[in-house]
Amino acid sequence: MKLLFEKRKASSVPALILVPFVSFLVSLVLTALLLEIFGANPFKTFAAMAVGAFGSSHGFAETLVKAIPLMMTGLGVAIAFRLRFWNIGAEGQLTMGGVAAAGVALFMERFLPGRSLLVGALLGGLLAGALWAGVPALLKTSLKVDETLVTLMMNYIAILYSEFLYYGPWRDPKGYGFPGSRMFSADAWLPRIMGRAHIGIWIAVALAIILWIVLKRTRWGFELQVIGASQRAARYQGIAVERNIVLAVMLSGALCGLAGAFEVTGISHRLQQGLSIGYGYTAIIVAWMSQLNPLAVPFVAIALAALAVGGDQVQMVMGLPAAMGVVMQGLILFPMLAGSLFTEYRLSVVRPESKASCPDPVEE
Amino acid sequence: MxxxxxxxxxxxxxxxxxxxxxxxxxxxxxxxxxxxxxxxxxxxxxxxxxxxxxxxxxxxxxxxxxxxxxxxxxxxxxxxxxxxxxxxxxxxxxxxxxxxxxxxxxxxxxxxxxxxxxxxxxxxxxxxxxxxxxxxxxxxxxxxxxxxxxxxxxxxxxxxxxxxxxxxxxxxxxxxxxxxxxxxxxxxxxxxxxxxxxxxxxxxxxxxxxxxxxxxxxxxxxxxxxxxxxxxxxxxxxxxGREVLFQIEKKPMAPGKVALELSHIEALGDRGLPALKDISFRLHAGEILGIAGVAGNGQRELAEVVTGLRRSSKGKLQIDGKDMTNKSPLEIIRRGVAHIPQDRVSVGAAGDLSVASNLAMKQYRSRPLAAGIFLLQNKILDFARTLIEKFRISTPSPKTQVKFLSGGNIQKTILAREIGAARTLMIAVYPSRGLDVGATETVRRQLVSQRDAGLGVLFFSEDLDELLQISDRVAVLFEGKMMGVFDTNTVNIDHIGMLMAGMDREAGA
Incomplete structure (x- = not known):
C-alpha cells in the first residue's frame, strides 16, 4: 500500500468546504500550544479574540473598517492575478487614490457643490489608482518590463509623495505642526453606518458580485480567462491581448484607488499618516486565499480583519506581548494556505493488486 | 524461431x-x-x-x-x-x-x-x-x-x-x-x-x-x-482493433476561384533571421495544397503570416480576393480563415480551460453563444455537447479541463472548433502529428470534406505518404524557400525527398 499525491481532475465541493474548516482547526491547535507555552489559557484567549472582533458593535464596526480596504484591494489584486499580471502595487495604488481623493475634497469645493464633492473625490481616487496601475501595465505590454519590480517600486514613490504633501504644501496651518492636511468639508464625508464603518462596505460587496458576473458571464471576462490561461492561445483566437491586459490592470488599480478614497473620505476625513499601513500587501493574501474568486473575497477580508482586531484585543485583555497578536495571525494563516493545496490536490491510497492477476507463464 | x-x-x-x-x-x-x-x-x-x-x-x-x-x-x-x-x-x-x-x-x-x-x-x-x-x-x-x-x-x-x-x-x-x-x-x-x-x-x-x-x-x-x-x-x-481504411475516398478536384494568394512574401523568424524568402503561390477554393518539408524550414512562419499572427516584411497576401497583408488575426478570422496550429497544447487550446470554453473560443463573440456583452453559458454547453458528439471527442464532461484529454482528443477539440469557423480557408499545420490511427483518419477525412465543401486547404505535413494521399498539389519548403509546386498525380516521391533535403532540382535529377 502506498500514498499518492495527485491533482484533482475536478474541483470537489466537499473539499472546498471541509478543507478550510480542518485547516482552521489545525490553526487553533497550533495557536493553543503557543499560548500554553506563554502561560495563557487558550480558551480564554480565543474567547477574547472572538469578543474583540464580533462581540460588540464597536468591535464589529472596527472589523468592518479594516475589512473594507482589504476587500477592495483584494478584488483589485485578484483581477490582475487572474491574468498572471503580478500586481503587488495595490499599496501604492491605494495611496495615490487617497491622495487624489483628498486633492479633490480639499481644492475642488468651489466647482463641486454639495454632495457632488464626495462623488468627485471618489472618482478622483478611482482614476488615480487606474493611472498608477496603468504605468506598469503599459511598460509590461509594450517593453516587456517586469511588472513585479515596477509595481513594487511605484509603491514607495506613492507613499513618499503622500508624505511630502501632508508634511509640506497640504499641511494644515492650524494643525499645531501635526503632519496632515486640514479636514475636508462634511460634504466630502462618506456616510457612516455603524461606528467608524461606512457605506463603503455595501459598495465593496456589490463590486464583488458585479466583478464575478463580469468575469464569469461576459464576453470580456471570457477573453480575460483565455488570456490568463494562455496568452498565445488568446492571440491566436484574435483576442487583443495587450489592450485587454492594460484595461484589466487599470481596473485592478481603480479598485485599489477607490479603497484609498474610502479611507480618506470615510475614516480620517483628511490626508494624514496611516493611510498606507499594509492593506495593499495583505490584499495579496486575501486574493490567494479567495483563489482569485471575487465572491470569496468579502468573506476572506472579514476573516483577516477580524483576526487583526481580535489580535489587538488579546494584547489588552490577556496582557500578552504586543507581538503576540501578529504571531497568532501568522499561525492561523499558514495552515489555511497549506490547506488550500488540498482543494487542488488529493491524497489517495493505492493498493497494489494481488500478484495472482497475471496468468502463469506457459512453459514452452 | x-x-x-x-x-x-x-x-x-x-x-x-x-x-x-x-x-x-x-x-x-x-x-x-x-x-x-x-x-x-x-x-x-x-x-x-x-x-x-x-x-x-x-x-x-x-x-x-x-x-x-x-x-x-x-x-x-x-x-x-x-x-x-x-x-x-x-x-x-x-x-x-x-x-x-x-x-x-x-x-x-x-x-x-x-x-x-x-x-x-x-x-x-x-x-x-x-x-x-x-x-x-x-x-x-x-x-x-x-x-x-x-x-x-x-x-x-x-x-x-x-x-x-x-x-x-x-x-x-x-x-x-x-x-x-x-x-x-x-x-x-x-x-x-x-x-x-x-x-x-x-x-x-x-x-x-x-x-x-x-x-x-x-x-x-x-x-x-x-x-x-x-x-x-x-x-x-x-x-x-478493427479494419482500417488506408485509402481515403476523394472526389476529383473542383477548383473554384483563388482563395489565397501570396506574392513575394518575406518574413522574419523568432530570432530575427529571415524565415520566409520570396514565397509566391495560389491556392484555389476546393483544393488542398500540401506543404512538404522537414520541420523548421518555415512552415510555422508561413502559417502564421497567413493567419495574421506574424508580420510579413515584404510582399502581398490576398484572401478571397481582398488584400489582407499584415491585418490582425481577428480581421483574418472574420474572413472565415481557420487555423489548426502546430502547437496544440498552448496555442491551439488553453489547457486550463474547459472543453466547452475551448470549443467556444472562436464563436463566443456573437449569437447564439452571446447576447450583447453577456455569454450564454447554457448555449455554450449545448453547443459543446453537440460538437463533442459529432466529432466523438472522448471527455468525461464538457466542463473537464482540456489538459486532461489525450493528444488525439485535444486535436479533435481544435478541429471541431476550427471547422465550425472555416468559410474560406483552412490552414492545418501537422494536424495528424503524434495522433493514433483512429484520430489520424478523422483528421484526414475532415480536411478532405472541407475541400469538397469548397474551402481552400493549406496542409502542412512531414509524412510524405499522407501528404501525397490527401493533397491535390504539393509544394516543398526548404530553408524558407518554395522549391516548386507539383501535381500529386504526376510527382515522384524521391524527387520531393531530394527537395526536402535542399538538393536542387537539376543537381538532384
Whole structure:
C-alpha cells in the first residue's frame, strides 16, 4: 500500500468546504500550544479574540473598517492575478487614490457643490489608482518590463509623495505642526453606518458580485480567462491581448484607488499618516486565499480583519506581548494556505493488486 | 524461431499503472541477440511506458527483467547503462552549445576529471566509420541537422557500449533519405550482434526495419509475430482493433476561384533571421495544397503570416480576393480563415480551460453563444455537447479541463472548433502529428470534406505518404524557400525527398 499525491481532475465541493474548516482547526491547535507555552489559557484567549472582533458593535464596526480596504484591494489584486499580471502595487495604488481623493475634497469645493464633492473625490481616487496601475501595465505590454519590480517600486514613490504633501504644501496651518492636511468639508464625508464603518462596505460587496458576473458571464471576462490561461492561445483566437491586459490592470488599480478614497473620505476625513499601513500587501493574501474568486473575497477580508482586531484585543485583555497578536495571525494563516493545496490536490491510497492477476507463464 | 537460445532481454509480467490508467498489464517481451523488434501501437498503448521501464526511468509495479537469462535490477538509467541498455528519446537529450565530443562523455563517471579528448575523439571516429554514422566530432550540436543530432545520440550509446538500443519513433523527424540511412545503420548494428527495439506507429517502418513485431493495445500484448509472416493491413487491424481504411475516398478536384494568394512574401523568424524568402503561390477554393518539408524550414512562419499572427516584411497576401497583408488575426478570422496550429497544447487550446470554453473560443463573440456583452453559458454547453458528439471527442464532461484529454482528443477539440469557423480557408499545420490511427483518419477525412465543401486547404505535413494521399498539389519548403509546386498525380516521391533535403532540382535529377 502506498500514498499518492495527485491533482484533482475536478474541483470537489466537499473539499472546498471541509478543507478550510480542518485547516482552521489545525490553526487553533497550533495557536493553543503557543499560548500554553506563554502561560495563557487558550480558551480564554480565543474567547477574547472572538469578543474583540464580533462581540460588540464597536468591535464589529472596527472589523468592518479594516475589512473594507482589504476587500477592495483584494478584488483589485485578484483581477490582475487572474491574468498572471503580478500586481503587488495595490499599496501604492491605494495611496495615490487617497491622495487624489483628498486633492479633490480639499481644492475642488468651489466647482463641486454639495454632495457632488464626495462623488468627485471618489472618482478622483478611482482614476488615480487606474493611472498608477496603468504605468506598469503599459511598460509590461509594450517593453516587456517586469511588472513585479515596477509595481513594487511605484509603491514607495506613492507613499513618499503622500508624505511630502501632508508634511509640506497640504499641511494644515492650524494643525499645531501635526503632519496632515486640514479636514475636508462634511460634504466630502462618506456616510457612516455603524461606528467608524461606512457605506463603503455595501459598495465593496456589490463590486464583488458585479466583478464575478463580469468575469464569469461576459464576453470580456471570457477573453480575460483565455488570456490568463494562455496568452498565445488568446492571440491566436484574435483576442487583443495587450489592450485587454492594460484595461484589466487599470481596473485592478481603480479598485485599489477607490479603497484609498474610502479611507480618506470615510475614516480620517483628511490626508494624514496611516493611510498606507499594509492593506495593499495583505490584499495579496486575501486574493490567494479567495483563489482569485471575487465572491470569496468579502468573506476572506472579514476573516483577516477580524483576526487583526481580535489580535489587538488579546494584547489588552490577556496582557500578552504586543507581538503576540501578529504571531497568532501568522499561525492561523499558514495552515489555511497549506490547506488550500488540498482543494487542488488529493491524497489517495493505492493498493497494489494481488500478484495472482497475471496468468502463469506457459512453459514452452 | 530458435527458442532454445537464451534471449538477450526478457521482460516478464510487467505491469505499471498511473492514476486512473493501466499503462502496462502483464506484458511479456523477448528480444533476441542481433534482432530488431518493432513495438507497434497507438498513442497510449503503453509502448513508451514499457521502454521507460526497461531503461530505468520507471519502476514497474510488478514484473521482472532478465538480461542474458540473469535477473536484472534496474532502478535507474545508470543501472540500465550497466546492462548495456540505451535509449534514443523522441526529444533528443543533447546540450546545444556543446560539441559532439563533449556531449558524448557528458555524465560518464569513468572518464577522468580532465577528459582525454584525443582518445575520445579517436574512439568516436572509429565508431562512426564502423557504423556509417557520419558526423563531425567537433561540431556544436546547434550546427547539426536533426538527422545528424540523431546520429550523435546513437553514437553516444555505442560509445557507452550499449548492446540493446531503444529508438523512440526515430523516423518522425527524418527525410525519406535519412530514414534509409538509419535503416543501414541499424543493419550494421545487427551484424555486430547488437539488438534494437524501436517504437513506432507506422506500418511501413515495421516492414522496413524489423525482424519481429510486437503489437500493444491498451497496455496489453495483442500479438507477437515475425515480420515476414504478417502484412501492414493485418498489423493495423491488430493495433486498432478493427479494419482500417488506408485509402481515403476523394472526389476529383473542383477548383473554384483563388482563395489565397501570396506574392513575394518575406518574413522574419523568432530570432530575427529571415524565415520566409520570396514565397509566391495560389491556392484555389476546393483544393488542398500540401506543404512538404522537414520541420523548421518555415512552415510555422508561413502559417502564421497567413493567419495574421506574424508580420510579413515584404510582399502581398490576398484572401478571397481582398488584400489582407499584415491585418490582425481577428480581421483574418472574420474572413472565415481557420487555423489548426502546430502547437496544440498552448496555442491551439488553453489547457486550463474547459472543453466547452475551448470549443467556444472562436464563436463566443456573437449569437447564439452571446447576447450583447453577456455569454450564454447554457448555449455554450449545448453547443459543446453537440460538437463533442459529432466529432466523438472522448471527455468525461464538457466542463473537464482540456489538459486532461489525450493528444488525439485535444486535436479533435481544435478541429471541431476550427471547422465550425472555416468559410474560406483552412490552414492545418501537422494536424495528424503524434495522433493514433483512429484520430489520424478523422483528421484526414475532415480536411478532405472541407475541400469538397469548397474551402481552400493549406496542409502542412512531414509524412510524405499522407501528404501525397490527401493533397491535390504539393509544394516543398526548404530553408524558407518554395522549391516548386507539383501535381500529386504526376510527382515522384524521391524527387520531393531530394527537395526536402535542399538538393536542387537539376543537381538532384
Amino acid at each position: 530458435n527458442d532454445t537460445v537464451v534471449p538477450k532481454v526478457e521482460m516478464r509480467n510487467i505491469s505499471k499503472s498511473f492514476p486512473g490508467v493501466v499503462a502496462n498489464d502483464c506484458v511479456d517481451l523477448k528480444l533476441r541477440k542481433g534482432e530488431v523488434l518493432a513495438l507497434l501501437g497507438e498513442n497510449g498503448a503503453g509502448k513508451s511506458t514499457l521502454m521507460n521501464v526497461l531503461c530505468g526511468l520507471y519502476r514497474p509495479d510488478r514484473g521482472e527483467i532478465y538480461i542474458d537469462g540473469k535477473y536484472a535490477e534496474i532502478h535507474s538509467p545508470r543501472d540500465a547503462q550497466k546492462y548495456g541498455i540505451g535509449m534514443v528519446h523522441q526529444n533528443f537529450k543533447l546540450v546545444d552549445s556543446m560539441n559532439v565530443l563533449e556531449n558524448t562523455i557528458l555524465g560518464l563517471r569513468d572518464e577522468p576529471f580532465v577528459p582525454d579528448l584525443k582518445r575520445v575523439r579517436s574512439r568516436l571516429v572509429d565508431l562512426a566509420s564502423q557504423y556509417h554514422l557520419d558526423v563531425d566530432p567537433s561540431a556544436s550540436i546547434w550546427q547539426l541537422s536533426v538527422g545528424e543530432q540523431q546520429r550523435v545520440e546513437i553514437l553516444k550509446l555505442l560509445y557507452r557500449n550499449a548492446e540493446i538500443l531503444i529508438l523512440d519513433e526515430p523516423t518522425a523527424v527524418l527525410t525519406p533519405q535519412e530514414s534509409h540511412e538509419l535503416n543501414r545503420v541499424v543493419h550494421v548494428m545487427k551484424q555486430e550482434g547488437k539488438s534494437a527495439i524501436f517504437i513506432t506507429h507506422k506500418m511501413e517502418e515495421v516492414m522496413e526495419f524489423s525482424d519481429h513485431v510486437m503489437v500493444l493495445r491498451k497496455g496489453r500484448v495483442v500479438d507477437e509475430t515475425s515480420t515476414a509472416e504478417t502484412t501492414p493491413k493485418e498489423l493495423a487491424r491488430m493495433m486498432v
